[in-house]
Amino acid sequence: MTVDLPALPGADLFNQRLRYRKAQGNVLMILGIASILIGLGVLLLLIADVLIRGLPWISADFFSNFDSRFARSAGIKAAVAGTVYMMFFTIIVALPMGVMAALYLEEYAPDHWVTSFIQINISNLAGVPSIVYGLLGLTVFVRFLELGRSVMAGSLTMALLVLPIIVVATQEALRAVPSGIRDASYGVGATKWQTIWHHVLPHALPGILTGNILAASRAIGETAPLITIGALTFVPFVPNGPLDRFTVLPIQIFNWTSKPQAEFHALAAAAIVILLSVLLLMNSVAIVLRNRAVRRRAG
Amino acid sequence: MRLFRERAIQSVLFTAAASGILATFGIIFSLAGETLNFFRQVSPLRFFTETEWTPLFSIQKFGIWPLVSATFLTSIIALVIAVPLGLLVATYLSEFASPRLRGVLKPALEVLAGVPTVVFGFFALVVVTPFLQGFIPGISTFNSLSAGLVMGIMILPLVASLSEDAMSSVPAGLREGGYAMGATRFEVATRVVFPAAISGVIASVILALSRAVGETMVVAIAAGQNPTLTLDPRVPVETMTAYIVQVSLGDTPYGSLAYLTIFAVGSMLFLLTLLMNILSHWVVRHFREVYD
Numbered sequence: 001m002t003v004d005l006p007a008l009p010g011a012d013l014f015n016q017r018l019r020y021r022k023a024q025g026n027v028l029m030i031l032g033i034a035s036i037l038i039g040l041g042v043l044l045l046l047i048a049d050v051l052i053r054g055l056p057w058i059s060a061d062f063f064s065n066f067d068s069r070f071a072r073s074a075g076i077k078a079a080v081a082g083t084v085y086m087m088f089f090t091i092i093v094a095l096p097m098g099v100m101a102a103l104y105l106e107e108y109a110p111d112h113w114v115t116s117f118i119q120i121n122i123s124n125l126a127g128v129p130s131i132v133y134g135l136l137g138l139t140v141f142v143r144f145l146e147l148g149r150s151v152m153a154g155s156l157t158m159a160l161l162v163l164p165i166i167v168v169a170t171q172e173a174l175r176a177v178p179s180g181i182r183d184a185s186y187g188v189g190a191t192k193w194q195t196i197w198h199h200v201l202p203h204a205l206p207g208i209l210t211g212n213i214l215a216a217s218r219a220i221g222e223t224a225p226l227i228t229i230g231a232l233t234f235v236p237f238v239p240n241g242p243l244d245r246f247t248v249l250p251i252q253i254f255n256w257t258s259k260p261q262a263e264f265h266a267l268a269a270a271a272i273v274i275l276l277s278v279l280l281l282m283n284s285v286a287i288v289l290r291n292r293a294v295r296r297r298a299g
Numbered sequence: 300m301r302l303f304r305e306r307a308i309q310s311v312l313f314t315a316a317a318s319g320i321l322a323t324f325g326i327i328f329s330l331a332g333e334t335l336n337f338f339r340q341v342s343p344l345r346f347f348t349e350t351e352w353t354p355l356f357s358i359q360k361f362g363i364w365p366l367v368s369a370t371f372l373t374s375i376i377a378l379v380i381a382v383p384l385g386l387l388v389a390t391y392l393s394e395f396a397s398p399r400l401r402g403v404l405k406p407a408l409e410v411l412a413g414v415p416t417v418v419f420g421f422f423a424l425v426v427v428t429p430f431l432q433g434f435i436p437g438i439s440t441f442n443s444l445s446a447g448l449v450m451g452i453m454i455l456p457l458v459a460s461l462s463e464d465a466m467s468s469v470p471a472g473l474r475e476g477g478y479a480m481g482a483t484r485f486e487v488a489t490r491v492v493f494p495a496a497i498s499g500v501i502a503s504v505i506l507a508l509s510r511a512v513g514e515t516m517v518v519a520i521a522a523g524q525n526p527t528l529t530l531d532p533r534v535p536v537e538t539m540t541a542y543i544v545q546v547s548l549g550d551t552p553y554g555s556l557a558y559l560t561i562f563a564v565g566s567m568l569f570l571l572t573l574l575m576n577i578l579s580h581w582v583v584r585h586f587r588e589v590y591d
Contacts, residue, residue, distance in 0.1 A: 021483045021485065021486065022485075024485035025483050025484040025485035025488075027485075028387075028390065028484075031391075032387045032388060032391020032395060034387075035383075035387040035391070036388050036404060039408060039455050039456070040407055040411070046418070046419075046422050046426070049425075050418075050421075100311065100312045101316040104309075104312035104316040105316055108309050108312060108313070118319060118320060121319050124323070124577075125319060127506070127509060127572060127576040128326065128513075128573075129513025129540070129568060129569070129572055130513070130515065131513065131543055131544070131568070132326060132330070132569050133326075134543075134547070135330060135561065135562060135565045136329050136330075138329075139329035139332070139562075140325050143553065160325075163318075163319065164319070192305060193305055221415025221416070223415070223516050224540065224543075224544065227547050227548060228544070228547045228561075250417045253417050253418070253421065254516065257417075257420065257421045257424060257425070258520065265421075265425050268421055268425075269421070269425075272418050272421060275415065275418070276414070276418070279414075279415070
């Protein structure tokens with residue numbers, strides 16, 4: 001678009017300015033695209049680097065060996081076992097608590113100050129640095145409840161850490177349930193709980209599961225709070241029960257990264273490949289669930 | 300019977316919701332209790348006026364400032380990367396990209412946000428630092444520059460996504476008004492949308508700072524464990540979070556002074572991030588432009 005009236009005084013100047021003004025927009029757009037490429041480029045570089053360093057080290061032995069002073073014979077058996085144990089108990093605690101809290105806030109809570117206090121509280125908890133949860137776990141679970149530096153202490157700490165994520169995601173899923181479903185259930189004489197249990201929850205289930213998977217993938221990658229409660233960095237055994245000591249995959253990665261030798265860095269890269277693969281798998285499941293839920297709502 | 304069951308279920312659910320409050324009190328009491336124990340042995344005056352932090356040495360000094368300065372040094376470096384890039388990404392996604400392209404790019408950036416922090420720490424130490432050593436003379440193996448840069452990329456999606464939300468929620472009518480007055484895309488983006496979304500943008504920057512201050516693994520791995528009061532990004536430093544990690548890794552006896560220091564540092568960290576989170580909520584509430 002230019003102004004085609006050269007006879008108008010100043011039209012040349014205007015057109016010249018207009019070209020400049022439009023060029024500004026293009027520059028901004030190019031800078032925006034460049035910024036995205038920088039972010040995604042770093043991500044690709046990171047993935048390529050750990051693949052190149054780590055892949056040659058991934059073998060059957062890598063999964064079946066415990067950690068070792070010698071890079072050649074070191075593996076992630078204890079770390080994988082510890083991660084599985086810890087995540088199991090984390091989910092068992094956090095999922096029901098988070099879903100119940102969300103149910104109360106969305107379906108029952110009266111609209112007064114206690115409710116808004118709880119709500120503000122939960123959003124503030126989401127902003128607390130993860131290492132502070134570690135200090136909480138250290139005093140409350142490790143010392144006060146005398147669980148020691150065990151799987152259980154780690155799981156409970158992690159459960160509190162992901163609770164806000166689960167609550168918020170579940171609330172969103174519940175809010176998306178059409179009110180017609182509730183009305184119809186009440187209309188045939190169901191009680192509040194019957195309505196929730198038989199109609200609201202099943203309808204919100206995909207959304208709730210997505211939120212829980214995202215929360216779990218956050219917990220799987222967390223390192224700092226577990227270091228603080230004293231999960232071990234060198235563990236040549238599989239935990240025997242919830243009260244045994246343990247390590248997890250991210251701590252194993254941290255431990256190997258902290259060593260000066262390049263061989264251990266390669267081991268760390270190999271463990272990162274495993275960790276990222278698990279996260280990718282979990283996120284894919286979450287995305288599939290979300291898409292299915294969206295499609296069902298639309299259809 | 301039915302009524303009784305309904306009541307019972309409601310109180311169970313309430314208990315679950317209230318447990319969130321319990322967690323908050325748990326955090327406050329566990330931090331406050333041990334911090335008080337710490338200040339019984341070390342006066343707050345020393346904590347806030349000394350300029351050295353050497354609680355693990357024989358000559359103990361308890362000045363928090365080296366840890367605070369390192370925390371803010373790495374965080375500011377991260378913001379220098381994350382804020383301009385994040386705002387450019389947000390502007391592009393909200394004002395320039397087609398809805399289809401946005402639908403692809405936003406989840407791709409979320410992947411970046413989902414990478415565990417320990418992985419970014421590995422990347423900073425093993426990839427970025429050797430790269431920087433190639434052209435910055437005198438940069439050591441552990442330094443705040445590398446940690447800050449990687450942290451910047453890590454929090455870029457946070458700035459981008461929150462700012463984009465703020466910009467997207469600016470009503471289309473404002474943009475159309477701008478175009479009707481003959482403004483270009485650039486002018487609408489920078490002089491109409493950006494000012495209208497400024498509260499959300501500022502809030503996203505404050506939240507990003509809070510995230511960087513509380514971030515642990517990247518700085519613990521890549522920035523070092525030397526509490527030094529310096530603004531030189533090339534030398535090893537120790538942030539508040541890295542100090543807590545360092546002490547936690549050692550065999551610190553329960554109740555010893557070294558054990559108590561991590562709670563004093565943790566309290567400081569908690570208060571700083573809480574302050575920033577409250578500030579960002581406040582900015583959103585008080586400076587939001589409301590359109591109907």
